Amino acid sequence: MPAPLRQTELGEALRACRSAFLGVGAMSLVINILYLTGSFFMLEIYDRVLPSRSIPTLVGLMILAAVLYMSQGLLDLIRSRILVRVGSALDEMLSARVYDVVIRVPLITGSRGEGIEPVRDLDNIRSFLSGMGPGALFDLPWLPFYIAICFAFHPLLGLTALVGAVILISLTVVTEYLTQAPARRASSLAVRRQDLVSASRRNAEVLVAMGMAGRVGKLWNESNRAYIESNQQTSDVSGGLGAIAKVLRMTLQSAVLGVGAYLAINQQATAGIIIAGSILSARALAPVDLAIAHWKGFVVARQSWKRLNTLLAKLPPVSTPTLLHDPSRRMSVESLTITPPGQQKAVVQDVTFALEAGHGVGIIGPSGSGKSSLVRALVGVWQPLRGKVRLDGAALDQWSSETLGVHIGYLPQDVELFAGTIAQNISRFEDDAGSDHIIAAAKEAGVHDLIIGMGDGYDTQIDDRGSVLSAGQAQRIALARALYRQPFLVVLDEPNSNLDSEGDEALTRAVLSVRARGGVVVVVAHRPVGIAGVDFVLVLKDGRAQAFGPKDAVLDQVLKRTPSQAPVKIVADGGTKS
Numbered sequence: 001m002p003a004p005l006r007q008t009e010l011g012e013a014l015r016a017c018r019s020a021f022l023g024v025g026a027m028s029l030v031i032n033i034l035y036l037t038g039s040f041f042m043l044e045i046y047d048r049v050l051p052s053r054s055i056p057t058l059v060g061l062m063i064l065a066a067v068l069y070m071s072q073g074l075l076d077l078i079r080s081r082i083l084v085r086v087g088s089a090l091d092e093m094l095s096a097r098v099y100d101v102v103i104r105v106p107l108i109t110g111s112r113g114e115g116i117e118p119v120r121d122l123d124n125i126r127s128f129l130s131g132m133g134p135g136a137l138f139d140l141p142w143l144p145f146y147i148a149i150c151f152a153f154h155p156l157l158g159l160t161a162l163v164g165a166v167i168l169i170s171l172t173v174v175t176e177y178l179t180q181a182p183a184r185r186a187s188s189l190a191v192r193r194q195d196l197v198s199a200s201r202r203n204a205e206v207l208v209a210m211g212m213a214g215r216v217g218k219l220w221n222e223s224n225r226a227y228i229e230s231n232q233q234t235s236d237v238s239g240g241l242g243a244i245a246k247v248l249r250m251t252l253q254s255a256v257l258g259v260g261a262y263l264a265i266n267q268q269a270t271a272g273i274i275i276a277g278s279i280l281s282a283r284a285l286a287p288v289d290l291a292i293a294h295w296k297g298f299v300v301a302r303q304s305w306k307r308l309n310t311l312l313a314k315l316p317p318v319s320t321p322t323l324l325h326d327p328s329r330r331m332s333v334e335s336l337t338i339t340p341p342g343q344q345k346a347v348v349q350d351v352t353f354a355l356e357a358g359h360g361v362g363i364i365g366p367s368g369s370g371k372s373s374l375v376r377a378l379v380g381v382w383q384p385l386r387g388k389v390r391l392d393g394a395a396l397d398q399w400s401s402e403t404l405g406v407h408i409g410y411l412p413q414d415v416e417l418f419a420g421t422i423a424q425n426i427s428r429f430e431d432d433a434g435s436d437h438i439i440a441a442a443k444e445a446g447v448h449d450l451i452i453g454m455g456d457g458y459d460t461q462i463d464d465r466g467s468v469l470s471a472g473q474a475q476r477i478a479l480a481r482a483l484y485r486q487p488f489l490v491v492l493d494e495p496n497s498n499l500d501s502e503g504d505e506a507l508t509r510a511v512l513s514v515r516a517r518g519g520v521v522v523v524v525a526h527r528p529v530g531i532a533g534v535d536f537v538l539v540l541k542d543g544r545a546q547a548f549g550p551k552d553a554v555l556d557q558v559l560k561r562t563p564s565q566a567p568v569k570i571v572a573d574g575g576t577k578s
Contacts, residue, residue: 046272146284362531409482446506
């Protein structure tokens with residue numbers, strides 16, 4: 001594998017498998033000694049059996065060779081299985097961590113281009129460890145051992161084998177040099193191609209309805225052609241040099257036979273040495289030949305190793321903070337300034353407000369005013385540039401994501417459900433979720449009757465796009481998911497964008513229900529009906545708070561547009577001031 005193992009998570013994972021690697025190394029020692037069986041068998045046949053015409057000696061040698069060959073095959077099988085299990089163990093140790101990184105990357109860097117590349121990188125590393133490449137790398141250090149035995153037979157035989165080894169190792173270096181650039185390019189193009197396919201799948205209706213499928217298809221063809229060309233270039237280089245290496249190895253074997261024949265003619269070697277030297281030289285260079293043949297997989301695994309190491313270092317594991325009491329009294333926002341992940345420009349600046357238990361706020365404002373950005377910070381998925389969001393005085397970063405999620409219900413603007421049953425989606429795929437909590441959340445969202453009217457009720461299966469549901473039904477089920485287990489803070493971003501009048505009424509009842517049980521509700525809405533159940537309103541414009549206070553007072557101010565009237569703000573006693 002690549003370079004010295006620094007103190008990285010991947011390095012630590014491999015170090016955890018060091019006992020397995022030591023076992024593989026020990027088996028490689030025995031296997032490579034057993035590889036001498038063929039050479040010495042032929043040496044004994046030609047130099048001992050044939051001159052003596054001894055059948056018992058021949059039979060004894062054949063039985064011994066058969067036992068040694070079977071031992072070699074068994075050890076080779078065990079070594080291969082150990083390497084497969086090392087790859088599986090590495091995947092098991094890192095898969096949860098890699099999944100966590102896949103989720104966190106777009107929330108921290110803002111980049112969605114990497115997609116599932118970290119998962120593919122881990123797959124590439126596991127596939128390489130499970131293949132024949134590592135076996136060749138373990139056998140490579142034994143090349144000098146075989147050449148030394150060739151020298152022991154005769155210096156000319158050893159020199160011939162050494163020249164062949166130098167040529168093949170040079171080919172390995174050339175392979176490394178020529179495959180680096182096309183392999184990197186192919187990896188980058190593979191990501192771009194995958195992203196285009198995913199976007200096309202998500203927007204299939206738009207592509208067909210507006211006649212864009214052909215034009216976007218051309219982009220796909222260009223991207224796919226570039227990927228195929230880069231991949232083909234890498235395969236051509238490694239495959240071509242592999243073929244050359246194979247020919248050179250066979251040529252070397254014949255050369256050793258020729259040198260041996262010359263030595264035999266001059267009575268400097270026996271016939272057995274000729275055959276044994278030929279077999280031994282071929283065996284010496286077999287790992288080089290095999291390494292070249294699997295060089296493409298090695299290069300891909302090494303690039304994946306570097307990318308994954310870099311990404312894991314950028315996103316270290318999140319420590320688990322001290323467990324706090326469940327929030328139940330107050331949510332406050334203090335001078336909150338937000339920049340989207342990976343960007344520099346602030347989209348929300350110095351927003352401050354507070355809500356006590358049982359209150360709800362509607363956030364209104366024109367498109368692009370920062371409403372959705374603000375609610376992403378309120379639920380903790382975006383980290384603010386400045387300021388804090390607090391629940392009962394504790395900043396959100398004092399909670400772990402898993403713990404905080406229990407106390408937060410979030411309905412994003414773009415609703416996504418996951419493959420599974422409706423009950424699983426409402427319960428957030430909680431283990432051993434109680435049906436009472438699931439049904440209670442559905443009733444609070446006003447979607448219980450809709451669900452039981454379906455063929456399988458709560459056990460109705462949906463895919464990850466919610467294809468069996470209409471947009472409004474999916475939105476109402478997502479609302480039930482947000483209300484599951486009665487979280488303290490419920491944040492709804494455009495919750496009525498796909499709802500009819502019945503859905504609007506159910507939404508208002510749900511908001512009032514949350515407030516009645518002592519929760520805090522934040523609703524982003526463009527239509528007045530969306531904020532019917534709240535008692536406060538926050539007006540945003542250009543990322544700044546223009547007004548905050550009791551709903552009727554603020555709406556009256558906004559609708560009348562009286563320039564002389566100062567923004568309405570909340571004060572400590574719950575009243576208002578101008």
